[in-house]
Amino acid sequence: MAVATLPIRIDHAxxxxxxxxxxxxxxxxxxxxxxxxxxxxxxxxDTGRCLYPGCTVCLMYCPAPGSIVEAASGRSLVPPxxxxxxxxxxxxxxxx
Amino acid sequence: MIGARERERxxxxxxxxxxxxxxEADARRTPMDALLEAAGRGELDEDRCFRLLGRLxxxxxxxxxxxxxxxxxxxxxxxxxSVAYLFGKQIYDDSTHEMQYVDExxxxxxxxxxxxxxxxxxxAFTPATRLAxxxxxxxxxxxxxxxxRIAALNLGAKVIELAWxxxxxxxFPDARLRAIFAGQxxxxxxxxxMGRLIVERCVASAIDAGLxxxxxxxxxxxxxxxxxxxxxxxxxxxxxxxxxxxxxx
Numbered sequence: 001m002a003v004a005t006l007p008i009r010i011d012h013a014x015x016x017x018x019x020x021x022x023x024x025x026x027x028x029x030x031x032x033x034x035x036x037x038x039x040x041x042x043x044x045x046d047t048g049r050c051l052y053p054g055c056t057v058c059l060m061y062c063p064a065p066g067s068i069v070e071a072a073s074g075r076s077l078v079p080p081x082x083x084x085x086x087x088x089x090x091x092x093x094x095x096x
Numbered sequence: 097m098i099g100a101r102e103r104e105r106x107x108x109x110x111x112x113x114x115x116x117x118x119x120e121a122d123a124r125r126t127p128m129d130a131l132l133e134a135a136g137r138g139e140l141d142e143d144r145c146f147r148l149l150g151r152l153x154x155x156x157x158x159x160x161x162x163x164x165x166x167x168x169x170x171x172x173x174x175x176x177x178s179v180a181y182l183f184g185k186q187i188y189d190d191s192t193h194e195m196q197y198v199d200e201x202x203x204x205x206x207x208x209x210x211x212x213x214x215x216x217x218x219x220a221f222t223p224a225t226r227l228a229x230x231x232x233x234x235x236x237x238x239x240x241x242x243x244x245r246i247a248a249l250n251l252g253a254k255v256i257e258l259a260w261x262x263x264x265x266x267x268f269p270d271a272r273l274r275a276i277f278a279g280q281x282x283x284x285x286x287x288x289x290m291g292r293l294i295v296e297r298c299v300a301s302a303i304d305a306g307l308x309x310x311x312x313x314x315x316x317x318x319x320x321x322x323x324x325x326x327x328x329x330x331x332x333x334x335x336x337x338x339x340x341x342x343x344x345x
Contacts, residue, residue, distance in 0.1 A: 019191075022195065026210050029209040029210070029211060031199075031202050031209065031210065034199045034203070035192060035195050035196050035199055037196060037272065037275040037276040037279045038275065038279055039278075039279045039281075039282050041192050041196070041279060046203075
């Protein structure tokens, strides 16, 4: 069943580049967090792969408040707002 | 140029210049240049690009194994805090480069997941290879002091890596891969410079200098062998895993 997704992005002014989002996204085989090839090597979210709000795993692990935001509204998702903690918004690990 | 007074005050400065010059001589022409020339002739198709990134990713990610050992042998207060900080930065940078390679492999759909990429023959780590020999020999330097092993790696293999990365970042035909290679140049150059700093400041005794020279030669040779294996695997001159035949004697 297709699930509507909302684009989210990383706010580089708040991000510490600790890489937790990258690691956990890899761990569940979504691979939506990538590193830009430019010399700054900033982290980006590939909206084609990201399943937010179906998946919120990066929000749970991100330690830097305000570093992941909704692209349209700019609303901070770190720490995660209460509504993203619901059980139906958990994504199953993809079969490798 | 290093003056006589400077040399007397910092005997490591002469050594750093000597080691870097030796590696730069190696770097003028490396096995990777054959790949670049093949790419320029349009001979690197998708499959060969996958082989290239797969082997480079394998090389980069196995550096975790090396650095893990080195970090265990980095004793508190043996060197100024800057040495540990620079080492931390180097681990972070090499990790970034590793991630870039696998990102691109996934982005192009050559492997569906990182888990699958690990198992693919182009990306698999095989012990009996020159790549593995380079890594195992570096890991063996865990028993050496940080100044010596950084001299060997950062003023040896890293100097050679910087040279071919600069050429790939300038001339590789595929724009996305060219950007990845070019983006890694500043950090790799930083590793070479931090290697110079550590050798200048932290290598003072004749014994340490001698060990630096020996290990530097070994690391350079092993790295060039690994590059040779990578180039052969990409061009289809050897099996992707690059098995090495070990003589019975």
